[in-house]
Amino acid sequence: MTTRGKRDDADGVLADVAAALIDEWGTVAHWSRAAAQLLGRSSAAVCGHPVAQLFADSAVPDGLLAPAPRTAGWPALMRHESGHSVAVHCRVLPLESAALRLLLAVPADRAEESEQGAALLRALLAQDRIGLVLRDADLTVLRTNLPSVEVPTPPLGTRLADVMEPTDADRAEARLRTVLETGEPRVADEQHVRTVGHPVRERSLSVTAVRTTDRDGRPSGVAVLLTDATAQWLAARRLRLRHRAAVCIGRSLDVRDTAEDIAEVLVPGLADVAAVDLAEAVLVGDEPPKARGGGDLHLRRMALQTTDGSSLGLVRPGAVIPPFPDQPQLLLLQEGRTVVMDRATVERGVEGVPLMSRDLIPEDGRSLVIAPMTARGIVLGFITAWRTDREEPFDQQDADLLTEIAAHSSLSVDNARRYTREHRAAVTLQRRLLPAASTCGPALETVGRYLPAAGGAEIGGDWFDAIPLPSLRVAMVVGDVIGHGLHAAATMGRLRTAVQTLADLELPPDELLTRLDELVARLAAEAAPADRDAVGATCLVALYDPVAEQCTVASAGHPPPIMAGADGVARPLPVQPGPPLGVGGLPFEPATVRMTADDWLALYTDGLLTRPADDVEAAVLRLADRITALRRSGSTLEAAGRALTEQTDLPAPDDTALLLARVRPLPRDAIGQWEFPADPETVADARSAASGRLALWGLTDLDFTVELIVSELVTNAIRYAGGPIGLRLIRGDVLVCEVSDPSNTQPRLRRASLADEGGRGLFLVAQLSTRWGSRYGRSGKTIWAELALPE
Known part of the structure; x- marks a missing residue:
């Protein structure tokens, strides 16, 4: 043919x-x-x-x-x-x-x-920068000037498959066949091809192809003009890689995510295998020490990326990097220089000692380039890139490109390291300021959970607290300070200390929030004018009394607590929230609910509710449904706390504090309660009643001490307050003795002189008890004293 x-x-x-x-x-x-x-x-x-x-x-x-x-x-x-x-x-x-x-x-x-055609053909054949290939109807080469041009073109009488990879040849011949059949020319068509033989080279060609015809207009072949655009193609590819590195590296303040971004940028844009190894000190936010020479560099692999997704038998992410021998190439890396080597140099090393461990070398690795990531003269880690599928070795332009990417990556890694250090310090401060995660008292079992915000956000000022009070009562507190960072954590610490101090005064929840509101207003006044609007908080206080089986709640702009009763159904408590702390001007309204054995109470911050396109009420109801499901499934309090704070649909943009409590009311026989008139003869009756109840409880060892305390407190009530006088004994993890009277006079402890006939009552109470104090009710006061139970 x-x-x-x-x-x-x-x-x-x-x-x-x-x-x-x-x-x-x-x-x-x-x-x-x-x-x-x-x-x-x-x-x-x-x-x-x-x-x-x-x-x-x-x-x-x-x-x-x-x-x-x-x-x-x-x-x-x-x-x-x-x-x-x-x-x-x-x-x-x-x-x-x-x-x-x-x-x-x-x-x-x-x-x-x-003549013109001959002149044109002579001119084209004489070119050394423009290739000309004349092909017949079978696409066989008839004439060409390309032996002098470094592009993959077959000699006379051969086909494309003789000089380029089969897939590239098939694709190029299909395009030429289309030109031959349709007559539609291809103008400046960019084609990427790989040569056959060794070494395989990638080339980018600008191809213009037109159909040739005989004098009768019948197709006779294809004329192809070629220019080698490999240099421009490589430059454009490097430019795209630089742009991708600038966009993708440094999006996260997490060290591991940053390392993975680096590896993903390099494969397959520059290399077939890329690994990022960082100093272990960087992972915890510290600066690695300056090192020179071989040995254990305390590196850990953070990311590994390959073209096919396999590990190729290499050190996996998270594993420790083996020690390096003391070689000149390592010294160059520690000086901040990028090193390019072939496989033979890596395996041969100096005096036959390989430059690196076998599990750091891919099985098909041909060419290697390593760039250090440095900051302030300190090596943070190394970026290692291998070529396995591509036979073209790394050249100086590739090394310069990786050096640029390593410099950008160094800044991102160092920023992530500094953020890790500051975040760790802030979280440590906040966790140190928070109480124990779990408590188990005679009246209440609590589980606390604190979860920093996800996605690199700064920590906030969320906190929770469970404060034991006299008479086995417990104050539960949860709050959220405005703002984030260390200043929010410090403000949270001040507020938590103030809450504990006010709780020790045994103030009711609404009055406690009133005092706390005044404190926040003072803090705002002390702040700089530009920061005054950022000083504030929301807070919720719940006071549980196991004897009365009641819980009193007051809120300062905080979401309502959720209670799950005996039926397992969780419902928000009907609490009317007051203004956030620091606003002032409005009272805080308390709400009291009855809580029986095994009831759950959940106090939380809005970080547990934050969801896109949700209002607070809908989020609270959904949280109540989740608590209902956990309660009915028989979940423990600890497991429920983990499920509520970790198994969320989306990462919370705000930090979260959660306090879960399970009520443990005292049994009826653990309480002894009497009322006496304001008559001196009733002192003996009070002592007798207390002694009888101690005998019933098997606490006769405390008989003398309790009788003396009861005698002193009842005598003082008769003398200074009048009747009726209440006496109550409570047995829990301690023995509580309470005497109530209708007076609001503050009891005062003083030391009597040797000549005084009285004034030693409260002093004796203080000496005989573990601790003592007083609290005020709506009318009258109660003086209490605690005694440790005998072992």
Whole structure:
């Protein structure tokens, strides 16, 4: 097929050439068919007649009959049978017989076209920066100038698959076949190809292909113009890689995420395998020590990225990097320089000692480049890149590119390290300021959970507290300070201390919030004018009394607590929230609910409620549904706390504090309660009642101490307050003795002199008890004393 195509092309070229054989007298001896078609004269009409009759000027052209004919071509006008002139381009060729000459004539337009085409072809074939490939209808190479150009092109008579990868060859031939079949040219078509042989090279070519036709307009092949755009392609690829590194690296303040971003940027844009190894000190926020030389560099692999996702038997993320030998290349890295090596150099090293452990070298690794990440002259880690599938080794431009990426990555890693240090310090401060996560008292079991905000946000000022109070009561507190960071944690610490102090005064929840509101207002007044609006908090206080089986709650702009009763259904408590702390001007309204054995109470901050497109009420109800499900599933308090703070649909943008409590009311027989008139004779009755109850409880060892305390407190109530007088004994983890009277006079402890007959009552109470104090109710007061139970 190829041979026939070539013969047809030759016939097409020679079909327009008119030929005449001229004898020594200038007479036409033979006349070709093409000549007959050119001038409309048959062979019989021309042969035997002078050749001069064929020319328009009826004279023999100069040199046609000369002894040495002019072989160079010249233009002339020949006479057509119809009488008009035909412009031709003539040439005379001598034959072996000196008496015979061959006259060739071609139409002038065809001659000009052929000359221009030949000139154009000569010019293109002479180029060394523009490749020309002429292919026939089978896409076989007919002519090319590309042996002098470094692009993958087959020699004459071969196909594309002989010089480039099969997939690339198939794709390129499909495009050329489309041009051949449709006639639609491809202009400046960018094609990426890989050469065959060793080493395999990637090339980017700008290809322009047009279909060629014969004189009858039939497709005869494809003419292809090529320019090598590899340098521009590599430069554009490096530019895109720089841009991607600038956009993708440093999006997170997490050290591990930053390392993974670095590895993902490098593969497959620059390398087939990329690993990021960081100093262990960086992971905890510290600066690594300056090191020089080999040994254990205390590195840990943070990220590993490969083209196929496999680990290739390499050290996995999270594992410790083996020690390095003391080699010159390592010293260069520690000086902040990027090092390029081939596999042989890595394995051979110096004096036969490999530069790195075998589990740091990919099985098919061919070329290696390592760049250090440094900050303030300290090496934070290394970026290692290998080429395994690509045979082209890393060059200096690749090393310079990785150096730029490493410099940008160093800043991102150092920022993540500094954030880790500050975040760790803030979280440590906040956790140190928070109470024990779990408590288990005679009246209440609590579980506290604190969760910093996700996604790199700063910590806030959320806190919770469970404060044991006299008479086995417990104050539960949860609060949220405005703002984030260390200043919020410090403000939280001040407020928590104030709450504990006010709780020790045994103030009811609403009055406690009133005092706390005044404190926050003072803190705002002390702050700088620009920061005064940022000083504030929300807070909720719940006071549980196990004897009365009641819980009193007051809120300062805080979400309501959720209680789950015996039926397992969790419901928000009907608490009317007051203004946030620091606003002032409005009272805080308490709400009291009854709580029986095993009831749950959940106090929380709004970090547990934050969800997109949700209002607070809907979020509270959904939280109540989750608590209902946990309660009915038989979950423990600890497990429920973990589930509520960790198994959320979306990471919370704000930190979260949660306090879960389970009520443990005292049994009825653990309480002894009496009321006496304000009569001195009732002192003996009070002592007798207390002694009888101690005997019932098996606490006769405390009989003398309790009788003395009861006697002193009841005597003081009769003398200074009047009746009725209440006496109550409570047995829990301690023994509580309470005496109530209708007076609001503050009891005062004083030391009596040797001559005084009285004034030693409260002093004796203080000496005999573990602790003592007083609290006020709506009317009257209660003086209490606690005694440790015998072991």
